[in-house]
Amino acid sequence: MQIRFWGTRGSLPAPLTAADVRAKLVAALTEVQGRSLETPAAVEAFVAGLPFSIRGTFGGDSSCVELIDGENTNHVLCDMGSGARRYGVEMLRRHGPDNPQTYHVFMSHTHWDHIMGFPMFPPAYLPGNRIIIHGCHAEIAGAFHRQHGAPSFPVEFSQLQAAIEFVVLKPDTTTEIAGYQVTPLLQRHSGDSYGYRFEKNGKCVVYSTDSEHRTEQSEEAERFARFFNNADLVIFDAMYSLAEATSVKEDWGHSSNVIGVELCQMANAKRLCLFHHEPTYSDSQIEDVLHKTRRLEEITRAETPLEIITAYDGLTVTL
Amino acid sequence: MEIGVEDRGNVLVLKVSGRIDHLNASAFHEALTPHLSHCSADGTPIVLDLSGLDYISSAGLRIFMIVAKQANARGGRIAVAQMQPLVREIFEISHFHLVYEIFASTDDALAAISSTTTTTA
Ligand SMILES: [Zn+2]
Ligand SMILES: [Zn+2]
Numbered sequence: 001m002q003i004r005f006w007g008t009r010g011s012l013p014a015p016l017t018a019a020d021v022r023a024k025l026v027a028a029l030t031e032v033q034g035r036s037l038e039t040p041a042a043v044e045a046f047v048a049g050l051p052f053s054i055r056g057t058f059g060g061d062s063s064c065v066e067l068i069d070g071e072n073t074n075h076v077l078c079d080m081g082s083g084a085r086r087y088g089v090e091m092l093r094r095h096g097p098d099n100p101q102t103y104h105v106f107m108s109h110t111h112w113d114h115i116m117g118f119p120m121f122p123p124a125y126l127p128g129n130r131i132i133i134h135g136c137h138a139e140i141a142g143a144f145h146r147q148h149g150a151p152s153f154p155v156e157f158s159q160l161q162a163a164i165e166f167v168v169l170k171p172d173t174t175t176e177i178a179g180y181q182v183t184p185l186l187q188r189h190s191g192d193s194y195g196y197r198f199e200k201n202g203k204c205v206v207y208s209t210d211s212e213h214r215t216e217q218s219e220e221a222e223r224f225a226r227f228f229n230n231a232d233l234v235i236f237d238a239m240y241s242l243a244e245a246t247s248v249k250e251d252w253g254h255s256s257n258v259i260g261v262e263l264c265q266m267a268n269a270k271r272l273c274l275f276h277h278e279p280t281y282s283d284s285q286i287e288d289v290l291h292k293t294r295r296l297e298e299i300t301r302a303e304t305p306l307e308i309i310t311a312y313d314g315l316t317v318t319l
Numbered sequence: 320m321e322i323g324v325e326d327r328g329n330v331l332v333l334k335v336s337g338r339i340d341h342l343n344a345s346a347f348h349e350a351l352t353p354h355l356s357h358c359s360a361d362g363t364p365i366v367l368d369l370s371g372l373d374y375i376s377s378a379g380l381r382i383f384m385i386v387a388k389q390a391n392a393r394g395g396r397i398a399v400a401q402m403q404p405l406v407r408e409i410f411e412i413s414h415f416h417l418v419y420e421i422f423a424s425t426d427d428a429l430a431a432i433s434s435t436t437t438t439t440a
Pocket of ligand 2: 109111189210253
C-alpha cells in the first residue's frame with residue numbers, strides 16, 4: 001500500500017509568495033560558501049543535503065490524500081480539498097479522457113477546506129467516470145451541491161457529466177469498499193468529523209484529521225488508541241501546539257503534535273504523520289515542529305520507537 | 320503523584336512529585352484546587368516545585384493550563400521551578416514555557432516573586 005499526499009495544509013490553501021522563494025534561494029546560496037559546485041551531480045548532491053524547508057516546501061494545498069494499491073483499479077481518496085485539482089489533472093493525464101475511471105472518496109467532514117477542490121476536479125466533468133463519495137454525515141450531498149452554481153461557481157452541480165453517488169457510512173462499522181476494510185470513527189470537531197481506518201493485506205493506515213482530543217478523559221484517549229491500534233501509519237491533525245489547543249484555540253476542533261505522539265504510543269502505531277498544517281506557519285516552522293516532535297518521541301519512548309514524519313504536497317509513503 | 324505543601328511566609332511552595340498522566344490528571348487538579356483560592360492579586364503567590372516530577376502527559380499539562388488561567392483570572396502569580404530536564408523539554412515542546420514563568424530553582428523563584436510582591440502601605 002502507498003499513501004500519496006496531494007494537499008496537506010489546514011483550513012485554507014497557503015501558497016508560497018515570491019518573497020518566500022527568494023528567502024529559500026538566499027538561504028541555499030549562503031550554504032554554498034566555499035564549496036565547488038562545478039558538475040550537475042555536485043549541484044544535485046548539494047541540494048539534496050539542504051534542509052527540506054530550504055530545498056522544498058510543505059505545500060499549500062488543503063486536505064487531499066490518495067491510497068494506492070497495485071491490485072486496485074479503483075481510485076481511493078480521502079477528502080476533496082484544493083489538492084484534488086492536481087490529483088484530478090494527473091489522473092486525466094495518466095488514463096486519458098476516453099478511459100472512464102471509478103473514484104471512491106472518503107470525507108472526514110464537509111468544511112470548506114475539505115470540499116473546495118471538487119469543482120476543479122476534472123474527472124467530474126467527463127461522462128463515464130464514476131465518483132462515489134462516502135461519509136458519515138447525512139447532509140454530505142447538500143454540502144457538495146451548495147458550492148456549485150450561482151453565486152459561488154459558474155457550473156451547476158447538475159451539469160457535471162460524471163455519475164456522482166453519495167453513500168452514508170455508519171461509524172464503528174467495518175465495510176469492505178474498493179478492496180479495503182474501512183471503519184469510520186466519530187471525532188470531536190465543529191459539526192462532527194470522522195476518521196477512517198483502512199486495512200488491507202495486513203497493512204493499516206488511519207486518516208484522522210480535524211479532530212480535537214481531550215486526553216484527560218481516559219475513555220476518549222482509549223477509544224482513539226484502539227482506533228489507531230498497531231497502525232502502520234496514522235495521519236494526524238497536528239495543527240496547533242498543545243498550549244494553544246488547550247487555551248486560546250480550545251474548541252477550535254484541532255489537535256497537536258504532542259497528543260499525536262501520546263495516542264500513537266498508546267496504540268503501538270508504527271508511524272505518525274503530522275498533517276493539516278497551520279496556514280500561517282512557514283516551512284521552517286513546520287520543520288521545527290517535526291524536529292521537536294521527534295525529540296518528544298525519543299524522550300518519552302517506552303520500547304518500540306514511533307517514526308515521526310510530516311506531510312507535504314507530493315509526499316509518497318510506502319507501507 | 321503527590322503534592323507536598325510548604326508555607327514560605329508570603330509564598331506557598333507546592334512540591335509535585337511522581338507522574339501525571341490521563342489516569343491521575345483530575346486527581347492532581349483536585350489536590351491543587353484548595354491552594355488556588357489564595358492565589359490572587361493581594362493573596363499568596365504559588366511556586367510549583369517540580370523537582371520530583373518525573374513525567375507529565377498532555378492530560379497533566381491541561382491541568383497546568385487550567386490552573387494558570389484560574390490564577391491569572393484572580394490576578395494571582397504562579398510559577399514553576401526546578402524542573403527535571405525531561406519535564407522541561409516536554410514543557411517547551413508543548414509551548415508551556417510561554418504560559419508559565421520557569422525558574423531554575425525554588426529559591427530563584429522565591430527571590431523573584433518576593434522582590435516583586437511589594438508591600439503597600
Ligand atoms: Zn480542515
Ligand atoms: Zn474542519
